[in-house]
Amino acid sequence: MRDAIRSLPGSRIREVANAGIGRADVLAFWFGESDEVTPEAVRAAAAQSLARGETFYAHNLGLAELREALASYTGELHPPVGVDRIAVTSSGVSALMLATQMLAGAGDDVVALVPVWPNLTAQPAILGARVTRVPLVPKDGVWTLDLERLLATVGPTTRMLLVNAPNNPTGWTLTRAQQQAILEHCRRTGTWILADEVYERIWFGDGPAAPSFLDLADERDRLIVVHSFSKSFLMTGWRLGWMVLPTGHLDAMGKLIEFNTSCAPVFVQRAGLAGLRDAATTVPALALRMKACRDRLVDGLQALPGVQVGRPLGGMYAFFRVPGRSDDSLAYAKHLVTGHGLGLAPGAAFGEEAEGWLRWCFASRDPARLDQGLARLAQALQL
Numbered sequence: 001m002r003d004a005i006r007s008l009p010g011s012r013i014r015e016v017a018n019a020g021i022g023r024a025d026v027l028a029f030w031f032g033e034s035d036e037v038t039p040e041a042v043r044a045a046a047a048q049s050l051a052r053g054e055t056f057y058a059h060n061l062g063l064a065e066l067r068e069a070l071a072s073y074t075g076e077l078h079p080p081v082g083v084d085r086i087a088v089t090s091s092g093v094s095a096l097m098l099a100t101q102m103l104a105g106a107g108d109d110v111v112a113l114v115p116v117w118p119n120l121t122a123q124p125a126i127l128g129a130r131v132t133r134v135p136l137v138p139k140d141g142v143w144t145l146d147l148e149r150l151l152a153t154v155g156p157t158t159r160m161l162l163v164n165a166p167n168n169p170t171g172w173t174l175t176r177a178q179q180q181a182i183l184e185h186c187r188r189t190g191t192w193i194l195a196d197e198v199y200e201r202i203w204f205g206d207g208p209a210a211p212s213f214l215d216l217a218d219e220r221d222r223l224i225v226v227h228s229f230s231k232s233f234l235m236t237g238w239r240l241g242w243m244v245l246p247t248g249h250l251d252a253m254g255k256l257i258e259f260n261t262s263c264a265p266v267f268v269q270r271a272g273l274a275g276l277r278d279a280a281t282t283v284p285a286l287a288l289r290m291k292a293c294r295d296r297l298v299d300g301l302q303a304l305p306g307v308q309v310g311r312p313l314g315g316m317y318a319f320f321r322v323p324g325r326s327d328d329s330l331a332y333a334k335h336l337v338t339g340h341g342l343g344l345a346p347g348a349a350f351g352e353e354a355e356g357w358l359r360w361c362f363a364s365r366d367p368a369r370l371d372q373g374l375a376r377l378a379q380a381l382q383l
């Protein structure tokens with residue numbers, strides 16, 4: 001086995017979840033998904049596709065009608081994007097891996113803004129690239145970007161910059177001015193930007209979506225933007241995503257998809273198409289429900305003594321710490337599960353920069369669950 005694989009860390013979120021096995025009363029907020037089931041129209045489209053017998057291989061890049069629908073969906077949020085820049089993938093995480101395979105190989109330098117969902121930094125490491133971590137900086141519970149430090153770290157030898165905003169787990173988002181500065185710098189150094197924008201519609205700021213690199217870049221910039229049906233379409237289990245590539249890169253990506261998954265399943269793509277058809281109503285409605293959940297949870301956390309937490313502008317996580325209690329986040333998360341039936345993700349799962357923090361996914365159909373969780377945390381903090 002290659003060393004890069006042998007040294008892959010196990011999931012610390014799973015480690016906490018395993019500590020709760022056998023406890024039926026655990027309120028689990030540890031995974032990054034809503035407890036809402038996929039909308040009926042989307043499930044029906046998949047069932048109809050299967051009933052029609054759509055059980056065969058499909059085009060590497062995705063169904064033409066899905067790619068066209070994705071191009072119009074993108075064009076409604078950002079400047080127009082041609083279908084010749086869209087590839088459908090079997091999940092967001094697969095899109096990230098494909099983009100990384102296209103851009104960064106053994107010995108290449110990759111810079112990542114962290115803390116971040118661990119898959120983003122594990123993927124280049126699996127391929128043998130060297131990953132340099134640039135930490136976001138917490139100030140009074142809110143995570144901020146040290147732009148100067150980031151730009152000083154990205155140089156002419158940097159192949160790729162990994163940016164996830166809105167960020168999992170911190171809720172940090174990029175401002176338009178920061179995006180502009182990063183894009184201009186990467187143009188100068190010849191660095192690719194791999195932008196993970198899967199949370200762009202779970203956005204509580206102005207406008208329908210978080211600031212995207214697509215708003216600024218032109219079609220020839222070294223930019224790949226990754227998206228997913230998982231979060232804003234409530235489709236985590238379906239494994240469907242897509243990416244926007246620069247002009248001229250689609251054929252190569254098609255070949256790469258052939259050697260990875262060959263294509264996304266047709267009935268899953270039909271489901272995605274149905275999701276896009278209703279997106280104008282379902283996605284903003286979901287963001288509103290999530291906003292109510294965010295406010296309920298953040299208000300509740302801020303009312304607890306000793307808790308430091310910011311109010312995220314995007315994403316579906318409250319990221320908080322309780323100095324003196326949660327300093328060893330893995331141990332404290334295990335304690336919350338076994339002692340109080342509260343399931344949270346330890347900050348350490350997202351890198352050492354997030355040690356001492358805890359992540360709480362607030363995406364819930366039933367906000368009263370958040371109140372129950374808050375009561376359990378309050379009880380834990382009183383002890």
Ligand SMILES: Cc1ncc(COP(=O)(O)O)c(C=O)c1O
Nearest residue numbers: 032091092093117168198228230
């Ligand atoms: C930041 C980020 N990117 C990408 C993904 C991948 O989503 P999926 O593979 O379900 O499409 C996730 C899922 O949690 C995520 O948090």
